[in-house]
Structure formats: C-alpha cells, structure tokens
Amino acid sequence: MGLENLNDKQLEAVKATEGPVLVLAGAGSGKTRVLTTRIAYLIKEKKVSPDSILAITFTNKAAKEMKERVIDIMGHTAKNIQISTFHSFGLLILKENYEKLGYKRNFTILDSDDSLTIIKKIIKELNYDPKIYNPNAIKSAISSSKNELINAENYERFVNSDFSDIVHKVYLKYEKKLLSSNCVDFDDLLTAPVTLFRNYPEILKEYQERYKYILIDEYQDTNEAQYVLTKLVSAKYKNICVVGDVDQTIFSWRGANYRNILNFEKDFPNANLILLEENYRSTQNILNAANDVIKNNKLRKDKILWTNNDSGLKIEYHRSYDEKDEAFYVASEIKKLIESGTEKKQIAVLYRTNAQSRAIEEAMLKENIPYKIVGTVNFYNRKEIKDLIAYLKLIFNEYDDVSLSRIINVPKRGIGLKTVENIIRKANDKSISMYDAIDSGKELEFKKLIMELKKESESLSLTELVEKVLEKTGIRQELLNEKTIEAELRIENLEEFKTIAKNSEEEMGVISLEDFLNNITLVSDVQEYKNYDDVVTLLTIHSSKGLEFENVFIIGMEEGVFPHKNSYSNMEELEEERRLCYVAITRAKKSLWFVNARRRTLYGIESCNPPSRFISEINDEYINSNISDINSLKVNIDSLVDENQEYQFGEKITHETFGLGIIVEMDKSVLTIAFPHPHGIKKILKGHKSIRKV
DNA sequence: CGGCAATGTGTTTTT
DNA sequence: CACATTGCCG
Numbered sequence: 062m063g064l065e066n067l068n069d070k071q072l073e074a075v076k077a078t079e080g081p082v083l084v085l086a087g088a089g090s091g092k093t094r095v096l097t098t099r100i101a102y103l104i105k106e107k108k109v110s111p112d113s114i115l116a117i118t119f120t121n122k123a124a125k126e127m128k129e130r131v132i133d134i135m136g137h138t139a140k141n142i143q144i145s146t147f148h149s150f151g152l153l154i155l156k157e158n159y160e161k162l163g164y165k166r167n168f169t170i171l172d173s174d175d176s177l178t179i180i181k182k183i184i185k186e187l188n189y190d191p192k193i194y195n196p197n198a199i200k201s202a203i204s205s206s207k208n209e210l211i212n213a214e215n216y217e218r219f220v221n222s223d224f225s226d227i228v229h230k231v232y233l234k235y236e237k238k239l240l241s242s243n244c245v246d247f248d249d250l251l252t253a254p255v256t257l258f259r260n261y262p263e264i265l266k267e268y269q270e271r272y273k274y275i276l277i278d279e280y281q282d283t284n285e286a287q288y289v290l291t292k293l294v295s296a297k298y299k300n301i302c303v304v305g306d307v308d309q310t311i312f313s314w315r316g317a318n319y320r321n322i323l324n325f326e327k328d329f330p331n332a333n334l335i336l337l338e339e340n341y342r343s344t345q346n347i348l349n350a351a352n353d354v355i356k357n358n359k360l361r362k363d364k365i366l367w368t369n370n371d372s373g374l375k376i377e378y379h380r381s382y383d384e385k386d387e388a389f390y391v392a393s394e395i396k397k398l399i400e401s402g403t404e405k406k407q408i409a410v411l412y413r414t415n416a417q418s419r420a421i422e423e424a425m426l427k428e429n430i431p432y433k434i435v436g437t438v439n440f441y442n443r444k445e446i447k448d449l450i451a452y453l454k455l456i457f458n459e460y461d462d463v464s465l466s467r468i469i470n471v472p473k474r475g476i477g478l479k480t481v482e483n484i485i486r487k488a489n490d491k492s493i494s495m496y497d498a499i500d501s502g503k504e505l506e507f508k509k510l511i512m513e514l515k516k517e518s519e520s521l522s523l524t525e526l527v528e529k530v531l532e533k534t535g536i537r538q539e540l541l542n543e544k545t546i547e548a549e550l551r552i553e554n555l556e557e558f559k560t561i562a563k564n565s566e567e568e569m570g571v572i573s574l575e576d577f578l579n580n581i582t583l584v585s586d587v588q589e590y591k592n593y594d595d596v597v598t599l600l601t602i603h604s605s606k607g608l609e610f611e612n613v614f615i616i617g618m619e620e621g622v623f624p625h626k627n628s629y630s631n632m633e634e635l636e637e638e639r640r641l642c643y644v645a646i647t648r649a650k651k652s653l654w655f656v657n658a659r660r661r662t663l664y665g666i667e668s669c670n671p672p673s674r675f676i677s678e679i680n681d682e683y684i685n686s687n688i689s690d691i692n693s694l695k696v697n698i699d700s701l702v703d704e705n706q707e708y709q710f711g712e713k714i715t716h717e718t719f720g721l722g723i724i725v726e727m728d729k730s731v732l733t734i735a736f737p738h739p740h741g742i743k744k745i746l747k748g749h750k751s752i753r754k755v
Numbered sequence: 756c757g758g759c760a761a762t763g764t765g766t767t768t769t770t
Numbered sequence: 771c772a773c774a775t776t777g778c779c780g
Binding site for chain 1: 765
C-alpha cells in the first residue's frame with residue numbers, strides 16, 4: 062500500500078481516518094501521496110466501501126492523476142471512488158436532482174463564451190450601451206456573486222451604483238434565460254447543489270450518508286460556494302480531511318478564500334492538525350530561493366520548508382535582448398538538456414500569461430523540439446468546432462436558444478437578422494423556446510433538419526451522429542466549397558473532433574451524447590485525448606500547480622509581466638503574484654532558469670521592463686547569472702510607496718480603481734480598507750500611490 | 756441578406 | 771497586435 066515509504070507526519074495523516082483532519086502541506090511535501098495512500102488505507106484497512114469516499118481536487122488534471130495513482134495502488138476497485146473536481150461533483154448532484162431545481166432531464170452546460178453571448182444580448186435588450194457597461198465586467202460581477210452564493214434577487218441588497226444596478230437587472234434576466242433554455246452555467250454547478258441542500262434537508266441527508274469519508278485537495282483555493290458545499294456534505298460524519306498550503310493560494314481572483322483553511326479548526330473543533338514541512342521534491346538551492354521569495358509576503362504565517370536533498374545547482378538567470386532572443390535562449394538550453402540525455406517530459410517552460418507562449422512555440426518549431434502547450438487557445442473554442450458542438454447541444458436540448466441562434470444560419474441558409482428577431486419575439490410572447498416558436502419559412506426547414514437528427518441520435522452511436530451532423534447540415538460541404546487552406550484546416554479540426562468522439566467511445570465502451578457534451582465543456586483540455594509521450598511542456602504558472610519537473614524555465618521574469626502590472630495597485634494582488642512565483646519555483650526538482658528580456662513587444666507596443674523584483678528578493682548566492690552585478694538591476698520598490706503618509710482608523714480615502722473607501726483596520730504598514738461591492742475589503746500598503754486622502 | 760472594409764477595443768490567471 | 775463590432779454597399 063506504500064505505507065512504508067511515508068514519514069511519521071505523512072503516516073499520521075493517512076491513519077487519522079476518523080474525524081476532521083487539517084493537513085498543512087508545503088510544496089513538494091508529498092501531499093498527493095498522502096491523499097492517495099489515505100484512500101487506499103480507508104478501503105483496505107478500514108474496510109470502507111469505495112463508493113463512500115468523495116475526493117475533490119481543483120483541476121481536471123489533478124483529478125485524473127489522483128485517480129490513476131489510486132488505481133495503481135488498488136486496481137479496479139478504485140474506479141468506483143468519486144474522484145473529481147468540485148464542478149464535476151456538482152454536475153453529478155444536479156443530474157440526480159434536476160427536477161427539484163427546475164430543470165428538465167436534458168439540461169446542458171453553457172461555457173463561458175455562451176454566458177457572455179447571453180449577457181451581451183440582454184444588455185442590448187435593456188437598451189444599455191455595452192461601451193459604457195462592459196459585458197465582460199457584468200459577467201464577472203454575476204459570476205463572483207454566484208460564487209459568493211448571492212442570487213439574483215439578493216443581489217439587490219448590494220446595489221449602490223449605476224453599474225451594480227445594471228448588473229442586478231442583467232443578472233435577473235440572465236437567470237431567467239438560463240432556466241428557460243434548460244441550461245446551467247459553470248457557477249451553477251456549485252450553487253445549485255447548495256440551493257438544493259438548503260431547501261431539501263432530506264436530500265442532503267442522503268448525500269451525507271453516501272459520502273462518509275471526504276477528502277479535499279487545495280483547500281486554500283476554495284471559494285464560498287465550494288466551502289459551503291463541503292461543510293454541508295460533511296456535516297454529519299465529519300470525517301473530512303482537507304489538504305492545502307496558504308502560500309499556494311493563486312485563485313483569489315476567482316473568489317478563492319484562503320481564510321477557509323485558516324478557519325478550519327474553528328469550523329471543526331478538535332480537528333487534528335498535521336504539518337508537512339519536509340520537501341522531497343527540490344534541491345536545497347531551489348527551496349532556499351522559494352523561501353526567500355515567499356517570506357516577503359506580509360499576510361502569511363511563517364513556515365520554512367526544509368529538505369534533506371543536496372544543495373544542487375544554482376538558479377541560472379539569463380537576461381536576453383528581446384522576447385525572440387529569450388525564446389531562442391530557452392530553446393537552445395533545452396536542446397542541450399535533451400542532447401545530454403534528459404527526458405523531454407522532465408522539461409517545462411512556465412509563463413505568467415498565455416500570450417507569452419507564442420514566441421516560445423515558434424522557437425521550439427524552429428529548433429525541432431517536440432512540445433505540447435497546456436490549455437492554450439482552446440480547441441473547443443474554434444469557430445467550426447463551436448458550431449458543431451452547438452448542433453449537438455441543440456439536438457440534445459432543443460430549448461437551448463443560445464446554440465440555436467448560433468447555428469440557425471450556419472452554413473448560410475438565408476435566414477437573416479430580421480427572421481431571427483421575429484422568432485425571438487414570438488418565443489418571448491408565448492413564453493416558449495425559439496425552437497418551438499418556429500413554424501414557417503426557411504427556418505422550418507432548419508427545424509426539420511434538427512428534428513431528423515434528433516430522431517437519428519436515438520439509434521446512432523456518438524461517432525456516427527457526429528458524422529451525420531457534418532454531412533447533413535452542410536458544415537463540411539460549405540468548407541469544401543471554399544477551397545482555401547484555411548478551410549482545409551477547419552475540416553481537419555472537424556475530423557479531429559470526430560476522432561476525439563471515437564476515442565472517448567472506445568475508452569468508455571459507449572458514451573452518451575449527454576456525457577460527451579458535459580465532458581467537453583468541463584474538461585476543456587483536449588490534450589488529454591491526444592497521445593503525447595515524451596515532449597517538452599509549455600504552460601502558465603497557474604496550470605502548473607500540482608505538477609513537478611526536473612528542469613523548469615520561468616520566462617518573462619520582468620516587472621509588469623511578472624509581477625503583472627495589473628497587480629501593482631493592490632497589496633493583496635501583489636502578494637498573490639508572489640505566491641504565484643513561489644508555486645513556479647517549487648515546480649522544479651533539479652534545475653531552474655529565470656529568463657527575461659530587456660525589451661518586449663506585447664500587444665503591439667514595445668516596452669523596456671526592469672527585472673522582476675522577485676529575482677532581487679532571492680539571495681545572490683543561489684543565483685548564477687550572465688549579468689555581472691545583479692544588484693545594479695534591482696528595482697527600487699520603495700519608489701512606489703510614500704512611507705510618510707499617515708492615516709487614521711475610520712478615515713475616508715479614494716483608490717484609483719476601487720473608488721471611495723473607509724479604513725477599517727490598520728497596522729504598521731498595512732491598511733485594511735472597505736470598498737463598495739463588488740470590491741469589498743482590500744489590504745493596501747500604507748502610503749501606496751494608488752490611494753489618496755479625501 | 757451577405758460580404759467586406761473601416762473602425763474601435765481590450766488585452767492575467769481557469770472550472 | 772489581434773480580434774470583434776459596426777457601417778456601408780451590392
């Protein structure tokens with residue numbers, strides 16, 4: 062079972078099966094090993110039934126990996142364990158209780174693009190100018206509210222400005238639209254189960270009985286909805302084991318609240334607290350660098366990771382001329398590694414923003430280095446693929462007005478804006494779906510096509526259905542007629558989609574249209590299906606969380622890029638950047654590179670950025686550099702702050718982005734300021750340029 | 756209705 | 771810079 066390889070603390074975490082357990086696990090301290098062994102221990106030693114166990118992870122990648130590891134230990138009994146993301150778990154609950162929440166059996170999940178489309182339409186309907194009221198801002202306000210379990214009606218209490226008033230109105234209409242389209246959005250997958258459990262205690266009871274043992278990974282990244290959901294389901298047996306590391310909170314912008322982990326012992330009195338501080342992953346030098354960076358955060362508890370590993374190589378810091386040069390340097394270093402026998406899958410290039418991947422990708426292509434990009438511009442976001450999916454969604458859920466609007470004229474059928482508007486008006490008047498509202502004209506032809514495909518979908522396999530759609534709708538024919546290279550590429554993508562369908566069918570035996578659609582919406586990572594053996598990995602730091610590589614390159618180590626300039630005005634966001642840096646550094650096992658560029662063209666403008674402050678936070682003795690004097694390049698962070706500014710409790714200030722706020726707490730260097738919704742409470746360095754007295 | 760050109764806009768991270 | 775939206779014309 063692997064108990065023999067665990068240290069005392071890890072063993073304690075595995076064996077403390079009864080009652081609440083909080084495991085504070087530093088980076089690389091073997092927390093995944095603890096979780097997987099704990100699951101095996103529950104089943105083998107404690108004779109717990111596999112389907113009484115619920116294990117929640119934060120990403121699909123982590124869920125997949127955990128499942129594989131458990132299967133490695135236990136074999137196929139492990140297949141019945143519910144190991145998934147919060148969102149997939151929410152979907153499971155929803156599927157078992159859709160009617161109580163007002164949905165029909167064939168509800169579908171909207172992706173975030175679809176949500177935005179709906180919101181744009183609503184803004185138009187309400188006659189607001191989308192230039193003044195940014196649809197994306199409204200969308201994220203609605204999404205944050207949902208994740209804080211504030212529903213559209215309750216949002217009224219937070220209305221205190223023009224903007225929030227409009228958010229409220231859009232939010233109400235948006236919810237109505239989702240329900241009538243028989244659709245849920247991502248956030249509903251978390252909030253709907255909470256609503257269900259609050260309204261139906263007897264249903265909650267069933268789930269409490271079903272999942273007697275609960276494990277939650279990355280607990281510091283849970284938001285309010287996830288937190289409440291966890292608490293509800295675990296309330297009866299309280300056999301809940303949460304694992305996390307406050308220093309690795311990197312999803313605050315999505316509502317993650319690291320206080321959930323700090324409050325765990327309050328929420329579950331007499332919780333067993335276990336600290337894992339020994340790092341097994343990295344060399345001493347890498348770990349020292351990580352510790353040096355993270356200790357600059359003011360809002361944290363002291364914790365020093367240690368390791369028995371050798372001190373290892375110094376961090377290699379390379380400053381390049383520009384981003385092309387940077388990419389070329391990385392590629393040539395990777396080449397050297399590969400030539401000296403390093404496995405490509407032990408090499409990763411990490412960056413702060415997806416946009417940075419392009420230069421690296423070009424260099425990799427030029428140098429002929431096999432690579433994969435994790436979670437880049439989504440395969441499923443390509444137009445032709447979205448169209449195909451919209452057909453499948455509509456075939457499955459005819460109430461889905463979003464999908465219908467998308468494809469009613471794809472390929473061109475001569476159904477224009479006017480016609481569509483008429484259908485919408487009719488549907489609204491009669492309170493029916495657009496699909497049901499269609500009864501004449503060219504649009505009836507379209508409806509008949511969907512009806513026909515719907516009928517066929519009952520008897521065809523998934524792959525056959527996809528083929529039928531490509532053929533009968535004319536999607537493929539239209540592209541064939543184009544006879545351009547672009548169109549050819551699109552056809553290739555459609556064929557690739559068919560392959561994905563086929564593969565998942567083969568993998569799972571049979572897969573229903575429903576499961577397939579849900580899967581591709583929730584698991585947006587197409588590369589899971591592709592067969593990559595030994596290639597270099599390119600990915601954002603965010604998606605690198607939980608992974609490890611022998612050799613890691615962190616590129617764009619510049620002020621403005623990393624830390625990202627949007628985080629400058631707010632101390633909490635800057636500290637999140639620093640945690641992000643901590644995560645990035647601790648991905649490396651053996652060797653680590655910091656790379657940056659003297660000048661960089663991003664979004665069409667060239668800028669010259671000083672090296673990242675994070676580099677200067679690390680003691681020079683851990684760094685090897687092509688620059689003679691690293692210190693001469695250190696940024697003067699103090700220049701951003703006017704230390705002499707004094708404030709008083711209760712004093713009003715204005716912030717350049719959050720507006721008027723009141724100081725509700727202060728200490729030597731940090732102000733806690735309350736801003737109006739949706740900003741809420743922020744911590745800001747005393748005397749920071751972004752705030753002014755009023 | 757469909758296609759094209761001009762204009763404008765927003766660019767952090769993910770389920 | 772890349773893309774999305776708008777406006778104009780056939």
